[in-house]
Amino acid sequence: MPTARLPRPAAFWTVAVLLVLVLAASGVPSPLYRVYQEQFGFGPGVLTLVFGIYAFALLAALLVVGGLSDHVGRRPVLAGGLLLQAVAMVVFLAADGVGWLLAARVLQGLSTGALTGSLGATLLDLQRGERPLGALVNSVSPGLGLSLGAVGAGLAIEGLAEPTPWVFGVLTVVFVLGAAVVPALPESSPRLPGALASLRPQVEVPRPQRRAFLVAVPCLVALWAMGGLVLSLGPSLTAAVFGITDHLVGSLLILCMQGAGAAGGLLARNLAPRSAMAGGCLVFAVAVGALLVSLVTGATWLFFASAAVSGLGFGAAFLGAVATVTAGVAPGRRAGLLSSVFVVGYLAFSIPAIAAGIASASVGLELAAEVYGVVVILLAVGAAVGLRVSGRRAPATEPAEEPAEPLAA
Numbered sequence: 088m089p090t091a092r093l094p095r096p097a098a099f100w101t102v103a104v105l106l107v108l109v110l111a112a113s114g115v116p117s118p119l120y121r122v123y124q125e126q127f128g129f130g131p132g133v134l135t136l137v138f139g140i141y142a143f144a145l146l147a148a149l150l151v152v153g154g155l156s157d158h159v160g161r162r163p164v165l166a167g168g169l170l171l172q173a174v175a176m177v178v179f180l181a182a183d184g185v186g187w188l189l190a191a192r193v194l195q196g197l198s199t200g201a202l203t204g205s206l207g208a209t210l211l212d213l214q215r216g217e218r219p220l221g222a223l224v225n226s227v228s229p230g231l232g233l234s235l236g237a238v239g240a241g242l243a244i245e246g247l248a249e250p251t252p253w254v255f256g257v258l259t260v261v262f263v264l265g266a267a268v269v270p271a272l273p274e275s276s277p278r279l280p281g282a283l284a285s286l287r288p289q290v291e292v293p294r295p296q297r298r299a300f301l302v303a304v305p306c307l308v309a310l311w312a313m314g315g316l317v318l319s320l321g322p323s324l325t326a327a328v329f330g331i332t333d334h335l336v337g338s339l340l341i342l343c344m345q346g347a348g349a350a351g352g353l354l355a356r357n358l359a360p361r362s363a364m365a366g367g368c369l370v371f372a373v374a375v376g377a378l379l380v381s382l383v384t385g386a387t388w389l390f391f392a393s394a395a396v397s398g399l400g401f402g403a404a405f406l407g408a409v410a411t412v413t414a415g416v417a418p419g420r421r422a423g424l425l426s427s428v429f430v431v432g433y434l435a436f437s438i439p440a441i442a443a444g445i446a447s448a449s450v451g452l453e454l455a456a457e458v459y460g461v462v463v464i465l466l467a468v469g470a471a472v473g474l475r476v477s478g479r480r481a482p483a484t485e486p487a488e489e490p491a492e493p494l495a496a
Contacts, residue, residue, distance in 0.1 A: 148200025153426025351402025
């Protein structure tokens, strides 16, 4: 008997919830890193390795299967990715050493990489033409999901004697149920030939979107590099610089930045894409500068306030970048293009953070974070300037910006 299909609006919001849940699960380990450090006895270098191996596994999945749902359909990739996410949660449950943590993060990264492009593309497929919310939901989901996961884990650490069985046990059940819901979703993408060829590792950017993609790269690198630092070393930084060892407070730093990132996307939803990207980059750069001042002066309130404002800039700029890059992309190319956007993001998310963790062993965590912040500021300002220059040079047949068309109604 065929499975009843959800109506298109209900299917859209179901996919949006699944995307937030997947990203929330990826944020759950961040507050737990210090717990694992205490239990298993490792330093910042190993911590960033545990963090970074997730991103590398995610990148591998994006490069290999990121565009697969454009060829075999969205539902098979979604169901398989959600079941693999459940397996990763089970491995977290069994973890009793660094090796298990690495295995769990690899599985989680592979699953998240497979799901990121396909869930995001499904949102673009299912959005209503008169109210295009796909780019908005894609851009706010990372901030919303990561902050919910981090704060939820922080609360569990504070309130439960054994938080990890509860956290990962609940997530296991959630993802199994999510996979069970997938058959009720409508198949939203035409199936293109070339499924096997699509498995060759590649960054897939259709020719009409290449110029916009290149313009967005410096913005993506700046934003995600800072996000990687906060998620990997943020709680350790609050403990080392400000003497705040409370696990919940460490997760609140992630909430300040990532939660504000979701708010930034919502606030910028009526701006033209390129304006949102440029303005968000400048706000982000100023806020990161204020964060560096807080590290030098020891002003805790400024540290958290600037993290929140940097999140607002992050959200606006990322929304603008996603909307700019995906404008006009053909339905059968959406998963591959979105996966390429996230390839850039997760490369910036992982490699600089790992380098900072390794460098902190020699120069100290505070100095490593300060140098890191300066580089991020230069990238963000350069992205805004480059966007402005590229707009002036845009050919008449390819408008640089359409101010009359907002990102969402």
